Amino acid sequence: MSRAAYHHGDLPQQAHQQALDILRAESDTAISLRAIAKQIGVSAPALYRHFADRETLLAELAITGFQWLRDRLRQVEQDDPRKALLHIGLAYVSFAQDEPHLYRLMFGGRILPKGAHPRLDEAGLEAFRVLESTLARGQREGYLKPLPLPLMTATAWSLVHGLSELIIDGHLPGADAEPRLAESVLTLLLHGSRNEPESHTEDTTP
Amino acid sequence: MSRAAYHHGDLPQQAHQQALDILRAESDTAISLRAIAKQIGVSAPALYRHFADRETLLAELAITGFQWLRDRLRQVEQDDPRKALLHIGLAYVSFAQDEPHLYRLMFGGRILPKGAHPRLDEAGLEAFRVLESTLARGQREGYLKPLPLPLMTATAWSLVHGLSELIIDGHLPGADAEPRLAESVLTLLLHGSRNEPESHTEDTTP
């Protein structure tokens, strides 16, 4: 063997990239440490010098995914708070559509149990805070009902997350036929679902 | 070997139950055909006489999951259409909370690719139709805005699905502290998120 290549020097980054490529092309289950090692040209146990185990490698992928999502949400124009909410939702769904396998890994749940990878939890929280602060701003500016912020964020996040998953899993056949579905769904939440525009602000806990 | 036990007679049902037990206690990844076979007291390849492969067995579990979900949604009182919508949403989230691993399997996406198991797709559709028909009834009775039904169902389903996943994955810490979170979130969608109760029914596609 060429003695220059014994210490690879770039192994963790290359393994990370390789795993990401496989994830995008196939799914998380298709990620095999042995296959990655072979592709890079290194023995399989070498990976264990840089990743505690397979799950930790997957967690690293999910972390970068949350960073990308956070960045994309931050890039949304925040001029008009009404449009900001819609556009943040659209950016969120677009991210899931652009990176379906990565998104599933980030929110898989069964994989990557919460609490096992603190940096992952923190990365998820950072992305979440972008959504939260936008909602808080909408409330401050009087555009949104002055309901408890956790309730607002839970509702908004549930909608965009659920919509993202249903779309990328093909449960909403209208997603392809109707490219503005996400826009309509988000607008429906923003405008409310009630027919009679009564002011039932006290009625949230009947 | 006791000749009476050669033909087991109850193998598929027992394998199904065993897999379901493992799924509930651990996760879908913990389901191993070999382990199931050993527990039942049969050789591993015997399972292949009843299930094409591991994925098909998982699909069977998901099918029964969708049937349970459908039944629980059907059991919801439908007297008051306004309450019916809320209660169907609550029943949906409760199911996910009661059967988190099963719910993740049903909506995992990465596993059980859509189209690969027609009976599974049909079972999912049946559960979906309960939600759809309740929404349609709400529109007929004038309680809900006369928006396109696919838009209404996509929105409602996205919300309950997203809420369910975020809760069972522990992303909404308020779920334990605030048992009425689901109720509040669903009510928020029903009442609308807008502060000014204008009638923007034409404004869904700005």
Add this chain to the structure above:
DNA sequence: TAACATTGTTAACACCGATAACATAACATC
């Protein structure tokens, strides 16, 4: 240069899903 830490290696363990070839039981038909 010698000691040490880092980062590779090969060998091996304990699993896994899946298939092939074969054996037994149940059953249908003459």
Add this chain to the structure above:
DNA sequence: GATGTTATGTTATCGGTGTTAACAATGTTA
């Protein structure tokens, strides 16, 4: 009742996986 067919088991085996142990080579530093 004997016989051929089908259903349902068996054992043996293949190729694959994550992971660990024991060892070797390189890089770093006193």
